[in-house]
Amino acid sequence: MANKRQQKKQRQDNLPKAIRHDFMNGHGKANSRDKLTRQVPGMRRKLTHREADNMFADSSIVQNIILIPAEDMTRNWFTLRMKDNQVAANIMSKLADLNAKQVFKDMRKYERLQGDGFVSIGVTQSGPFKLSDPLPDKVKSVDYLHAFSSYKVSEFIINEDVFDIDYGQLEMVQINRSSRTKPLIDDDTKVHMSRLLHDQTRRLETETQGQSLLESMYDVLTVLDTSLWSVGQVLYDLTMKVYKSKDIDNMSSDDRLQLGMLMDYAFRTEALALIGEDESLEKHVTNIGGIDKLLDYVWDMVASASRMPKTVIKGQESGTIAGAQYDVMNYYARIASMQENEMKPLLERLIRIIMMSDEFNINPDTTEWEIKFNPLWQVDAETDAKIRKLNAETDAIYITHGVVDIDEVKDARFGQFGMTDETKLSGDSLDLPQEYIEQLDDSIYRSIYKAFLKNRGDG
Numbered sequence: 001m002a003n004k005r006q007q008k009k010q011r012q013d014n015l016p017k018a019i020r021h022d023f024m025n026g027h028g029k030a031n032s033r034d035k036l037t038r039q040v041p042g043m044r045r046k047l048t049h050r051e052a053d054n055m056f057a058d059s060s061i062v063q064n065i066i067l068i069p070a071e072d073m074t075r076n077w078f079t080l081r082m083k084d085n086q087v088a089a090n091i092m093s094k095l096a097d098l099n100a101k102q103v104f105k106d107m108r109k110y111e112r113l114q115g116d117g118f119v120s121i122g123v124t125q126s127g128p129f130k131l132s133d134p135l136p137d138k139v140k141s142v143d144y145l146h147a148f149s150s151y152k153v154s155e156f157i158i159n160e161d162v163f164d165i166d167y168g169q170l171e172m173v174q175i176n177r178s179s180r181t182k183p184l185i186d187d188d189t190k191v192h193m194s195r196l197l198h199d200q201t202r203r204l205e206t207e208t209q210g211q212s213l214l215e216s217m218y219d220v221l222t223v224l225d226t227s228l229w230s231v232g233q234v235l236y237d238l239t240m241k242v243y244k245s246k247d248i249d250n251m252s253s254d255d256r257l258q259l260g261m262l263m264d265y266a267f268r269t270e271a272l273a274l275i276g277e278d279e280s281l282e283k284h285v286t287n288i289g290g291i292d293k294l295l296d297y298v299w300d301m302v303a304s305a306s307r308m309p310k311t312v313i314k315g316q317e318s319g320t321i322a323g324a325q326y327d328v329m330n331y332y333a334r335i336a337s338m339q340e341n342e343m344k345p346l347l348e349r350l351i352r353i354i355m356m357s358d359e360f361n362i363n364p365d366t367t368e369w370e371i372k373f374n375p376l377w378q379v380d381a382e383t384d385a386k387i388r389k390l391n392a393e394t395d396a397i398y399i400t401h402g403v404v405d406i407d408e409v410k411d412a413r414f415g416q417f418g419m420t421d422e423t424k425l426s427g428d429s430l431d432l433p434q435e436y437i438e439q440l441d442d443s444i445y446r447s448i449y450k451a452f453l454k455n456r457g458d459g
Contacts, residue, residue, distance in 0.1 A: 044215070045215060045218045046215060047212050047214060047215050047218070049114060049149070049150070049151045052113055052114055052212050052214050053113075055214055055221065056113055056214075059221070059225070061221075061224065061302070061313065062214065062221065064312075064313050064314075064315060065112075065213070065217075065302075065306045065308065065313060066109055066112045066113050066213070067109060068308070068312060068313070068315075069108070069112065069308070069335060069338070070105050070106075070108040070109040070112065071105060072332070072335045072376065073104075073105070073108055073335055073338060073339055073343060074101050074102075074104050074105040074108070074343075075376075076373070076374040076375065076376060077101055077373075077374060078347070078371050078372060078373045078374055079092075079371075079372045079373075079374055080092055080351070080369065080370075080371060080372075081369065081370050081371075081372050082367065082368065082369045083368055087360070087362070088369070090360070091351065091354060091355070091360065094142070094354055094359070095350075095351075095354075098142065098144065098145045099145065100145060100350070103119055103145045103146070103147045104119070104147075104343065104346070104347070106147035107119050107147045107197065107199050107346075108199060108343070110147065110148065110149035110150075110199075111199040111200060111201060111210065112212075112213045113149070113212060113213070113214070114149040114150050114151060114210075114212055115150060115200065115202060115203070115209055115210030115211045115212045115213075116149060116150035116153070116198065116199070116200050116209055116210040117147065117149060117198075117199035117200070118147065118148050118149070118150075118152075118153070118173075118196050118197065118198055118199070119145050119146065119147050119148075119196065119197040119199075119346075120144075120145070120146045120148065120191075120195065120196055121135070121142060121145060121195055121196065121197065121350070121353065122142070122143045122144035122145070122146070123135065123139040123140070123141065123142055123143060123195075123353075123357075124139060124140040124141045124143055125139050125140060126139075126140060131189055131190065131191045131192065131195060132172065132189075132190040132191065132192055133192060134192050134194045135192065135194040135195050135353070137356060138356050138357070138358070139353065139356075139357050139358070140357065140358045140359075141357050141358060141359050142350075142353060142354050142357055142359075145350075150209055150210070152175050152176050153173045153174065153175055153176075153209075154174045154175070154176055154188055155173065155174035155188075156170060156173055156208035156209060157170070157171050157172040157173065157174065157190070158170055158171065158208055159171050169193075170193050170198065170208075171192070171193055172190050172191060172192055172193060173190070173191055173193065173196070174188045174189070174190050174191075175188065175189055175190075175191050176188055177189050197346045197349065197350065199342065199343075199346065201342060213306070216305065217302075217305045217306065220298075220301045220302055220305045221302070223298055223301070224298055224299075224302055227294070227295060227298050231291070231295070234286060234288060234291070237286060238285065238286050238288075239283055239284070239285050239286070240283070240284045240286075241263075241281060241282065241283050241284075242281070242282045242283075242284060243263060243279070243280075243281050244279060244280045244281075244282070245278070245279040245280075246278055307331075307334065308331060309327035309328055309330075309331050310327075311327065311328060312328065312331055332376045332377065335376060336373070336376060339373045340373070344371055344373075347371055348371060351364070351369075351371070352364045355367070391413070395409045395413070
């Protein structure tokens with residue numbers, strides 16, 4: 001019996017005395033107490049209209065993320081190309097009277113901020129009608145355009161018939177038309193979608209409304225806001241002065257407080273300190289080494305989530321031109337793609353309504369016309385000439401070797417409407433073979449980037 005007790009005591013003595021506390025020896029893996037698995041992705045924060053507005057109003061960075069792409073998409077507008085230049089000019093004048101450029105910018109702003117952007121098309125029809133009726137092919141005139149967000153929409157009515165050709169399409173919306181100046185109008189009115197332009201690029205399959213861009217960026221923007229506050233606190237307490245005196249031990253709490261206030265006031269800047277022989281005054285500086293890397297990480301996440309370069313979000317020129325110019329060029333390529341894929345169909349629909357109105361009486365199906373977005377930014381004349389020369393040499397080689405004929409080159413370079421001022425080459429229309437791109441020296445890319453800065457007002 002004694003032997004068993006001694007063996008047990010020996011086994012206990014051989015046990016390790018240290019206790020390990022780390023992720024390998026805790027409460028177990030993948031259970032409710034595991035700190036790692038408690039961080040669950042996909043915990044969505046759905047923003048209300050008011051919360052999104054508050055985030056927009058509170059942060060200039062959020063305003064840049066929402067407004068700058070909307071401004072870039074509409075800043076240089078577009079050219080309507082037709083055989084009859086006068087008719088095209090008249091239609092563009094009509095769009096200017098409707099303030100279409102500003103309206104489309106606001107529609108995209110609402111789409112990014114609230115998830116849905118709308119434009120109401122006010123028309124004059126030949127007879128009485130209801131807003132729930134489809135818009136006829138021909139109207140007397142287009143009188144106004146108004147941009148608004150989903151804040152005014154109380155219900156999205158979608159076609160749920162799986163055997164209908166328009167299945168899944170938004171057919172009507174119920175709009176709150178209440179107004180202090182027009183109390184007779186019903187609070188909610190059903191409006192047919194043919195009377196509206198609808199801009200929506202982010203919508204989940206199980207939902208009807210679009211998703212605000214700020215929802216997916218909520219965590220990143222929270223970290224950005226925290227970093228701004230933290231840097232402010234660090235700067236506020238960047239230096240601290242320590243006053244040492246043997247008399248402090250004999251002072252009361254009130255005397256210490258009064259002395260601290262007086263010295264804080266007197267020595268807040270690089271002031272002259274008059275102290276006794278046995279006293280000392282030292283300055284302690286907060287160590288901020290590595291903070292730049294942390295802030296760069298935050299900005300990288302903001303740029304990634306918003307799909308915008310840091311230089312564009314900040315609205316300033318980057319310190320290294322060679323590193324920033326390609327980010328800006330990629331950003332503008334994305335803006336050009338958004339113009340073609342998202343804004344152009346809405347513009348074409350509006351122009352068709354204007355063409356078929358009694359003001360113009362033009363059949364858009366039998367008339368040749370197209371929307372050509374103006375270049376987002378242009379290079380200087382010297383750079384333009386160099387690139388045009390490379391284009392011309394490339395075309396000459398293709399024609400000489402029978403790859404293409406002259407008419408094909410003419411159509412490819414100048415289109416069906418011939419040479420116009422728009423054919424001036426710009427950064428977003430650059431399309432050269434790789435071997436010719438390699439011949440462009442760095443000065444051309446610098447010229448392109450400087451043109452971007454000048455157009456944005458930063459250069």
